[in-house]
Amino acid sequence: MKLFLVKIFIFSISTFIIYNLYYQNRTRAAITVDNSKVYVWGDSQTVQGLDFEILRNKTNLEFYSMAVHGGGIYDFACFANLVPKNSKVIIGYSDTMFLRPEGLDYNKTRLDWNAIFYAGLSGYSISTLKNIVLKNYRPRVVFPKRNQNLYVGSSINFTQKEEIKKIFLLGSELSKVRIKYFHLYIEKLKEKGCSIIVLQIPKSDLLYQIESEVSFLNSLNLVKKSIIEISDEQKELNLEFSQSDFYDVTHLNQKGAKSLSVNLASFLNSQKISKEAKITFLTPSD
């Protein structure tokens, strides 16, 4: 019995160590701190809302994006752990990342035990944690330089209203857990000496209307309020978006993304992103 247990133990541990080494090696891309690098995270609103070609051309900065459709706060936690110390970071903030039902979250950035541990502490359910582990057991290359496919379209698809309403209703209970988890890793980024811009991605007026109809505007305000609370400063881009800038109720189209990116580039150029560790909450308009 003893011999059996010892052998099983040794074999399991060595398998775990070897696989973990391989995994870490495979998933940790060569990330170096460089003044010209900016690390970006967000969900589909960011994927569709920022045009990195415009940003690169207008700022001469290199953008490394981990923004992904359905990006969940767990993905953000992994991002925060991966980002080198003293980096420049842009976090695309949208309401959906706090309200999307857990099953729709991407949560596939990588297997990060630290992020999983704190997700548990923040109140994520055991089944969510289990799914996160199962989704991430196989290594992926992170930090790709994305050439996104921007949505093409000129007007909001109004038929989505009911669908969006349903999704928001489903997820409305989750926001507090996610806010707690999000804050934790924003603070961790700050502790790492990162200069952080939390960029609020614009949303259509229709979304405001839906939010008021399903009466969880308060909880959304709570999210926004909590970000303001942890921010060191709040700035505006003075941008106004009309329906013609949106592909649907939550995503900008090519025109809207261009508008946001040009203005963000101007902001970055004017700010020269300070090396000071601070959190800036950047909104399109008041």
Next chain:
Amino acid sequence: MLFNSFEFLFFMPVVFLLYWLVFQKNLKAQNVFLLVVSYVFYGWWDWRFLGLIIASSLVDYWCGLKMSTVDGRQSTANSGSHNSDISNSSLPNIISTNKQQWSVDRGPIAIGLLTKISPWFSGKKLYLTISLVFNLGLLGFFKYFNFFIESAADFISLLGFQPHLSTLNLILPVGISFYTFQTLSYSIDVYRGNLKATKDPIAFFTYVAFFPQLVAGPIERASNLLPQFFKRREFAYQQGSDGMKLILWGLFKKMVIADNCALVVNPIFDNYQTASGLELILGAVLFAFQIYGDFSGYSDIAIGVALLFGFQLMTNFRTPYFSRDIAEFWRRWHISLSTWFRDYLYVPLGGSRVSKAKAIRNIFIVFLVSGFWHGANWTFIAWGGIHAAMFIPIFLIGKNRVHLDEAGENRLLPSISEFFKILVTFSLVCIAWIFFRAESIEMAWGYIAGIATNPLTEGLRISTYLLSISLIIILLISEWGMRSMIVLNFKSPVLRYFSYSAVIGLILFYGVFFNPQDFIYFQF
């Protein structure tokens, strides 16, 4: 709880350590512990259906006792404590060889209830009848009720009437086909006098609910498994090691072979009307490996887990796709079920020791019932019928017991003739699998017609199937190499550890972990 689930990853080591480190010294404690963890294992899926297992166990335990009382066979010594039962119950003692009883009473299932109704309500037969009615009633209600209602409605419609029959929204309890057959084997064996009824309820209830094989077999005979609950288990290194190898190999077959095949098979069957001919052929072939990997993988894990607890379960699969004819295939595929039907249905019907016409009837009955056992759908019955039709010609020319050895025995490769036979047998099996996998008979015919009529390669992207095909080649080469030995049990330590690492690597890199497919046989 699934064997390839996260929960089982925690459940298994905890149960294993408690079993051997805390409960090892006391047989009763071992059995009670196994019973509790078996109920937890099953209840994890839906605790409400535990009631069915307990009821089935209770009925058969009681019927067994009653039959032994009526028979007067229960000895005074045996009627004392449970330990007296244990001490006297080595395997040869428990299994009686009462051939006379066998021949007189052959046919508890097959002999028509209607023609011989009265003897079934007296003496031992009464209790056997209770057991049969209860277990088959349970199975019939949960598994076949809606099928019979729908089929009756279809039939009445054919006669031009408008039936108003309503079905019930029933959940099929996982493993019901397996544990009811297991308990039935006990009652029938006690009735026949082949097995002494046990007085130890814990041992009996644990035998019925034993978690490694509870939900998808192997369907253990009471005569094989029950006596093992009467002997205190002690850990044996070799047994544990063999168990781990089987678990590893079973996980490979399930998570790597079956689940990867499922990812490509499901879209083909869902779009069989538009898929190319070659894709349809690939779909049938890959499904053959999906179901093999799925079911034999489960059986390997079940046998391996049982070994870790000191129990030996029967072999359920012996490389069936290397069979050289259909008869050999059925000696190698789902052995626990085919031998169950042989012993409790085919032989009581008269087996092959009757006229040719009756023997053919018997073969058809066994295959059709076997098909129906798999599910309440005409497709399964058709599947059974096809196998019967393929088996009967071999039976009629007296060649059904030709291939009793291994293909390519003592040789590196099969002979050309053997290879050709294997290929033909596999192709026939694949055709039958189309009916098994299809949702309706019409779909199965449509699928087969599509192979011939759809454009052969239009829209075919072979890269979609390359991974599955490559993994199947690895499986076939490995199984060919290990066909006459315990899996991964190479003599050379270097080769052995290399094989462990390779299998673990394949599971880690190619296994389907997230949203894995349920075991196909759970639905049966």
